[in-house]
Amino acid sequence: MSDEPDADTYALRSVRLPDVPAPNVPYLPPTPRTYRPRIGIIGAGGIVGAHLDAYRTAGWEVAAICNRTLSKAEAKAAEFAPGAVTCDDPATILNDDSIDVVDITPHPTDRLPLMEAALRAGKHVLSQKPFVLDLDAGARLADLADAQGVKLAVNQNGRWAPHLAWMREAVRAGHIGEVISCHASLHWNHGWIAGTPFERIEDLILYDFGIHWFDFVNSIVGESAGSVYASAAFARGQTAKVPLLAQVQITLDHGQASLVFDGGVPHGPRDTTYIAGTKGSLRSDGPDLGDQQVTLTTDAGVATPALTGNWFNDGFRGAMGALLVAIEDGTEHANGARENLRGLAMAFAAIRSRQTGERVKIGAVRRIEV
Numbered sequence: 001m002s003d004e005p006d007a008d009t010y011a012l013r014s015v016r017l018p019d020v021p022a023p024n025v026p027y028l029p030p031t032p033r034t035y036r037p038r039i040g041i042i043g044a045g046g047i048v049g050a051h052l053d054a055y056r057t058a059g060w061e062v063a064a065i066c067n068r069t070l071s072k073a074e075a076k077a078a079e080f081a082p083g084a085v086t087c088d089d090p091a092t093i094l095n096d097d098s099i100d101v102v103d104i105t106p107h108p109t110d111r112l113p114l115m116e117a118a119l120r121a122g123k124h125v126l127s128q129k130p131f132v133l134d135l136d137a138g139a140r141l142a143d144l145a146d147a148q149g150v151k152l153a154v155n156q157n158g159r160w161a162p163h164l165a166w167m168r169e170a171v172r173a174g175h176i177g178e179v180i181s182c183h184a185s186l187h188w189n190h191g192w193i194a195g196t197p198f199e200r201i202e203d204l205i206l207y208d209f210g211i212h213w214f215d216f217v218n219s220i221v222g223e224s225a226g227s228v229y230a231s232a233a234f235a236r237g238q239t240a241k242v243p244l245l246a247q248v249q250i251t252l253d254h255g256q257a258s259l260v261f262d263g264g265v266p267h268g269p270r271d272t273t274y275i276a277g278t279k280g281s282l283r284s285d286g287p288d289l290g291d292q293q294v295t296l297t298t299d300a301g302v303a304t305p306a307l308t309g310n311w312f313n314d315g316f317r318g319a320m321g322a323l324l325v326a327i328e329d330g331t332e333h334a335n336g337a338r339e340n341l342r343g344l345a346m347a348f349a350a351i352r353s354r355q356t357g358e359r360v361k362i363g364a365v366r367r368i369e370v
């Protein structure tokens with residue numbers, strides 16, 4: 001009698017399961033019940049249009065827009081918030097007692113002193129991502145926010161991309177049990193950065209783009225993540241001056257996670273995310289970040305939720321909305337600065353691993369240079 005398993009036991013085979021209703025999970029962008037503060041925005045770069053469009057859609061008042069090149073602030077106000085005051089000095093916003101919340105969007109090195117000044121002025125702050133380049137500086141800002149009695153949140157807008165938000169909330173609701181693995185695989189053409197300032201960021205994919213997925217993995221696995229190993233490569237035929245390919249392996253307590261970024265793929269974009277648990281699994285798949293179908297598979301069957309919304313610009317509405325809800329309810333926000341530092345530590349470790357070729361413990365790298 002052979003000890004070898006038969007083909008049905010050995011092979012990777014699927015079992016047809018019945019379709020079942022999808023559970024209700026709170027994946028939509030959060031919205032405060034009655035709190036409607038006046039919002040000030042510091043920085044009027046390209047991404048700010050997404051912020052402003054989201055706030056306009058939500059019906060939140062943008063009272064002031066500041067940019068060191070005043071004409072850029074004026075252009076954004078004319079397009080999105082005609083009633084907003086425009087200025088080129090952040091003090092105009094920070095000294096305005098009628099403005100409760102400040103959205104601070106410049107690059108991290110310029111943003112750090114602005115965030116500190118805003119917190120000391122008693123403002124609630126939404127920071128653009130990546131939050132900081134120094135984890136200890138980020139922790140000090142979180143401590144300062146606590147001391148001032150205000151909230152400090154990070155605009156990790158990917159958290160409210162409909163497919164990522166639904167998967168996260170399904171995990172937190174216990175629908176797949178304890179997490180065993182979490183994997184994201186993205187295939188697209190990031191070659192548009194050729195000839196732009198983004199080419200000056202050596203670890204562009206891990207740092208500027210990948211930060212959304214480090215944050216997502218962190219939101220799924222939390223403190224069970226231990227160390228990372230990362231690598232990067234140039235794609236055949238790419239013209240951008242920095243690597244467009246990168247991959248990351250992440251160790252978990254009793255599990256594993258991985259990220260694959262194929263940013264040099266000219267045809268056939270694809271985005272797939274898979275989370276396995278002790279009681280079920282989640283999968284999201286589609287041709288791009290905005291066109292995704294999620295399935296939840298358990299012993300009961302396969303559930304396919306009908307998702308509404310899109311990353312741009314519901315993600316930006318979710319980031320600000322989570323902050324406003326936390327202010328209104330006096331609770332900790334889903335995108336709080338202190339919690340964000342865990343995902344940032346994962347990204348920092350990945351960048352160091354890529355540089356050294358060695359596995360790096362999460363939290364061992366306290367700061368990076370970009």
